[in-house]
Amino acid sequence: SSQTGASQAGILHGNNEGIVAFRWIEKSNGNQMMQCSGITKVPELEQRISDGNGLLVDNGASRSNLFSGDTDNVIFTFSKIMDFKKLYNKAWYSVFSNPSNFARIIALFLADIIREIWSQITHSIRNVRPRIKRGIVYIPTRAATNVFMREINTSTLIGDMMVGDIDVAYSTYLGYDEIAHHSGVRDSDAWIALRAMDQQIKHLTDANKYCPRDYQFVIQSDHGQTNGATFTQRYGETFEDFVKSLLPEDMTVFAKLNSNEDHFAGTSPFSREKKKIKKEKEEEKELNDSEVIVLASGNLAMIYLTQWSQRLTYEELNNYFPELIPGIINNEYVGFILVKSQEHGDLAIGKNGTYYLDNGEIEGENPLEGFGDNIVRHLKRTSSFEHTPDILVNSFYDEKADEVCAFEELVGSHGGAGGDQSKPFILYPSSWNVSDDEIIGAENIYKLLKENLAELKK
Template identity: 90%
Template sequence: MIQCSGITKVPELEERISNGDGLLVDNGASRSNLFSGDTDNLIFTFSKIMDFGKLYNKAWYSVFSNPSNFARIVALFLADMAREIYSQITHSLRDVWPRINRGIVYIPTRAATNVFMREINTSTLIGDMMIGDVDVAYSTYLGYDEIAHHSGVRDSDAWIALRQMDRQIKHLIDANNYSPRDYQFVIQSDHGQTNGATFTQRYGETFEDFVKSLLLEDMTVFAKMDSNDDHFVADYTPFARKERKIKKEEKEAQELSDSDVIVLASGNLAMIYLTQWSQRLTYEELNSYFPELIPGIINNEYVGFILVNSAEHGDLAIGRNGTYYLDSGRIDGENPLLGFGDNIVRHLKRTSSFEHTPDILVNSFYDENADEVCAFEELVGSHGGAGGDQSKPFILYPSSWNVSDDDIIGAESIYKLLKENLEELKS
């Protein structure tokens, strides 16, 4: 199992997918990203976080050159912690629903993403602009994502985080008026989030235990149903205890190797792997070996559809009252993909083509009237599956750019769009 909070796994992922021609390969700067974009000009870039030789960067000067700047960041950090404590108390007193138990550890975690990393990002980017020797920079602002996951997309804290992010963008645009070079700005979000009470809250049982009840009693199950965000942020900051994290990964790997079934979650998407077989089981084999599994899952009222592969019919999206034959376009009964977006078939076909697609991929229900899903992990706002605003990414780019009027679908298309226009700018 490889996950993006794995401190030893992300470098392996980057090595697998990089062709040496990332967005930042030509005199670029990476600020608070998962991957490096093939540059060595790094600050808080997770794929290189263990390379201590790259921790020093002259862009840090823009953060600490003014003695009051660090004190300001600390004050904002403490204020955000106080805001989170107040939020947890008021949510409890007002019985805001849905809500999750955010706990003590989340309080500094939120402040780290929403304040510390935000301020470092903006300060170092402005420093890059003032020096003028960086051609392209890419930076990730995590604060809104973190808060919306835990407080929900409708909570006032999420809107406050958005307004704070908007101010950071204004700072960058204002700084452009004084930089020796003229920089263009691209603002993008790779996903939205959809609100809703979790599967455990609605059903009264974790999805892991629900799946276990449909299998043979002697089968061992490994499940990873909790949010990775807290672990991700903890390792992202310079104060992380990385040796403990590595040991945890090693222990987890041993548990995985001993398990007959692996159940994973990403928002309202769940993945079920039956590890006694090295290949992906077909729909027919699943029904033969585990006759209660698929009927049990699709008849759960909080499941929208599952994706499986049939030896006879190819890819199938199956809901409680109907089946969508993705290869032929035929629908038996009700369309299980109705309301999940115009491109859902295309996305499911792409997912099914992956080498390590799970035996059963499960997407929760989507209530179009309430605009809600139910996450299989304990998050109020979620993304990872289909349904609602999580499926609505956006990109704002300069009007002078050459961009087709066709729909932009998938991360590969965004990468191509950015690379083509960077080449145009260079020429």
């Protein structure tokens, strides 16, 4: 899926097998909800995907990432954020050694708070559409990701470079992602964040001129984003309520359609995570009591029927819940669904046609038209995962307007298919050995980086 968990797992560890979306249900594990955030879930996820040969295993540094890439030289890295032995890092000296530098970061932080307040006011006055309610809590969160973590990343990376005792570093700049989610990818807020990110890259390349050794730079996005009003804004009710309307009234439904509060960056990760752990325990009880679980990851939604320990087939779904699949498919804001048929294998079903993914046959109109050249390959791989939902739902994609319809309340979204969310980029040194073949999937970025790092060390 086109979200940070799957992308960083592939890039930093060469393995994103089984990561269905931002969060998913594991029926065979007592209906446990696994997700790409949280101080308990991310370490467990890294244990699953790591073989000990991550991108950063050889004298590397991780800055503001989900996963460590198998290095212990970490700052703001969620998979190891509760390992208190690793909290101290000499790279912090580059931040605090100059009092004016930290004062400058605080001033920029406060300025971004004012910028966000002004943005919310002007968006409301101008009635910018699509628009979501960003609220008070988002204001310091934006400033933390867009300014505080950005400046810490750059300062510590420059410190690492000036000392010259690391061979490779991987750092995530979160500001654009956070702002594009809430303001939209076309808004001036997003362009301002991008210009500030360009400035950070300039700081790093300028610092390289004074380093004891020469560093090469790779600039990449691990996914894109696609704009659009949300499902709730378009349809008038949440996707949870829509699914409920297609099921028997006595069925209990648990839904989590918002990943916004789970973004791994934050103003106070430790205090926030204590609250999350408490909330996770409350959610576990709800999960155990629910017969249907509905989750969202951008414009991708997942439906699990948890009365059954196995993934239900297309035929079983139609037998047990005859209104469910037809109702979902016929919703104007749904593009296609992915289900597994006992008779035909993997099926992508749209309003006017079915794509038989196993043999490539199409009945009626192609439901995957406009979702990218590699969509069939991606869907077949996702369907092969152990914890793929009974029904995987992807929103429609309006190619003309370049818009999708997120099932969570985010204007800019990623996690499913449709538009630029599945079109990341990589900018690498021209001297590198890179094939002209199309690079498909984050795991192949890992291979590319590993191979060229090995060449540089010769």
